[in-house]
Amino acid sequence: YQILSSVVGKRADVSYDPDGMYIPQEWYCTDRRHKDETGWMPFHLLQEDSGVQILKASNENTEQKKNDRKTLQQRIRGVSDNRYVRAALETTVLFVLMEIILSLTASVSDLKYVDIRLMFVAVCCSIHGMGSGILSIILACFSYIMHLYMAHVDISYFLYQVDSWIPFACYIALGGFVGYMFDVLRDEKESLQGKNQLLSEKYDFLKNIHQETLQIKKQLQKQITISSNSFGHVYEVASRLDTLNPEEILLRVIDIVEDVMQCHQASIFLLGRDYARRRACSPSLKSQISSSLKMSDYPELIRALNDGEVFVNTQMLAEYPDMASPIYAQGKLYGFAAIYDLPTENFTVFYQNLMRILTSLIERNLSKALQYEEARRKEMYIEGTELLKKEAFEQQWEILTQMDETGYTDCMKYHVKSSKPISDEQMGEKLLGLIRNNDFMGIDEDGSYAVILMNMNPAFYDHIRERFSAKDLSIEVVE
Incomplete structure (x- = not known):
């Protein structure tokens, strides 16, 4: 439309009718003057009855051609993948090639005692086995009979002269032997492949079991080590939290959570009316989380905290911590401790219970500190x-x-x-x-x-x- 406007010297007023979904005929250059000035002749007028149908039919034809081409490719691929069809086609091609060689070497005396048909049978049987061998024997016999016919050999001589049967016997004997050996070797190969596949599956199965066993062993060893030192851990945590200042408790919580839960990104949030304010966090976590969280954006987290449960992000929700445990003080929800880089193998009930025990120790000391602070309020x-x-x-x-x-x-x-x-x-x-x-x-x-x-x-x-x-x-x- 811009090109036509520049040629005609008038501004093109373009608008679209959403109901009709077509361009009326009177909008086209049907006037002779416009045709002469622009040098453009429409091959089709896109009218309501014909234009839309032309475009639609063109689109349908394109899609139909694509579908037909895809269907043809699938059929060709299916034929080429079929072993029997491929064997028949290759045998036919070799038969035609054999006939060409026979016609070209008929007058060569040096090849008088070379049986090309016998070679044809041997090649076909060694490539595809007995199935293709039978077809090649039939084709070789047919070629031999046609050769005798073209040589004007009497049928009675052919039937009563034993020497003329020798080629048939050779074709059948060689074809049967080579085809049978090929089939035996192919069956053995398929059997070995099946056994190898079965052994591979068993190996993969045992390998997975071995890896799972090692993983479980490591987890159990870790739990045994933690359990064997549990009294020492509990005493150490209790000693580090033994202070009457709430801020000192929150200061020491990050180190304790990182040490006990084996993580590097922990944080403490204090809950307000609608927001959770970050009080302390690991240095590597500062730039990754906000200092204030709008709790309405974290319904799963706030639901677990209100129920007094440890939140575990098993659904891999975005922006959620991997694990969070509520902290109660003076009978109300005071805040929560959160972990953002919990190792995958620690998403277990054991670490969930460990997190709850840890926050329980924090709650006990924090409540005592807040009570002491309230007593010293004056x-x-x-x-x-x-x-x-x-x-x-x-x-x-x-x-x-x-x-x-x-x-x-x-x-x-x-x-x-x-x-x-x-x-x-x-x-x-x-x-x-x-x-x-x-x-x-x-x-x-x-x-x-x-x-x-x-x-x-x-x-x-x-x-x-x-x-x-x-x-x-x-x-x-x-x-």
């Missing part, structure tokens, strides 16, 4: 607020700094200032709506208000500053 928090006092805030910052240095978490401290005088209660109420459940707020060592933001992306700093500004607050990074 010592740690400014009365009537969630602001940590100077000593408690500094202690919390030291622990989080250790976690940041080991690579288990990221934290940043910010000073918070108000544009007008404000009380501790008012500041605590404002900050409570601005930070997440895994962040901290309190009084810094210089006496100013401060917040500790966990696992915050620096790219969101401007957005956070705008949120604080909406509450008449300003923040400044503490170097």
Whole structure:
């Protein structure tokens, strides 16, 4: 249409009718002037009655030709794969070749005592066996009879002269012997191939059993080793978790989970109202998972956690951890421990139970630490607020700094200032709506208000500053 528009000098108004599915005849260059100016003559006018049918028939013919070609190829392949048909065709070709040689060597005296027919029978029987041998014997006898007929030999001489029967006897004897030997050798070969196939299948079967046995042996040895040291492991885990600070417990959990579960990518999430906030994780896992998980996107995981069960990602769901176990504290779901690189051989009930025992030890110590923290609430928090006092805030910052240095978490401290005088209660109420459940707020060592933001992306700093500004607050990074 663009070419026609440039030639005619007018803009082509192109539109399509979705109901008709055809181009009306009056849209074509039926006017003589257009034909003269463009030099184009339509061979077919695509009308409603004929144009669509032409295109449809052309498409159907193309598909039919493809199907016919494919059917012909399949038939040729089936014929070529048929042993009996191939033997008959090859025997016929050899017979024609034999007749040509006989006609060309009829006047050669040196080949007078060479029986080409006997060679033909021997070759056919040695290639395809008795079945092809019978056909070759019949063809050789027929060729010999036609040779006698063409030589004007009397039929009575042929019947009563024993010498004339010798070629028939030779063809039958040689064909039967060679064909029988070929069939015997072929049967032995097929028998040996069958035995070899059976032995190969038995070998593969025994090899798979051997590999499974070795794998089970390794797993049992591993379980025996773990079981034999179970008391030592339990005591070591209990000793490492024996602290009254919840943050120190969460700091040590990553090392314990990696050691006991034999993995390298573990994480701890604390549950909020709709999100799970990452508190700590293996250094290699930081760039692979988000610091906040919207739990509505993980229905299978949250269902297992609410039921108090260990989640195992046997369905290989994307973005899900390989294994996760709930952590309860003070009678409610506090968070969960997750593993993202659990070895395939550890997707067993044994490791599932091991994960549950491990989180049970975490729960016991975490609950004790939270109870101790609640008992010391008046010592740690400014009365009537969630602001940590100077000593408690500094202690919390030291622990989080250790976690940041080991690579288990990221934290940043910010000073918070108000544009007008404000009380501790008012500041605590404002900050409570601005930070997440895994962040901290309190009084810094210089006496100013401060917040500790966990696992915050620096790219969101401007957005956070705008949120604080909406509450008449300003923040400044503490170097």
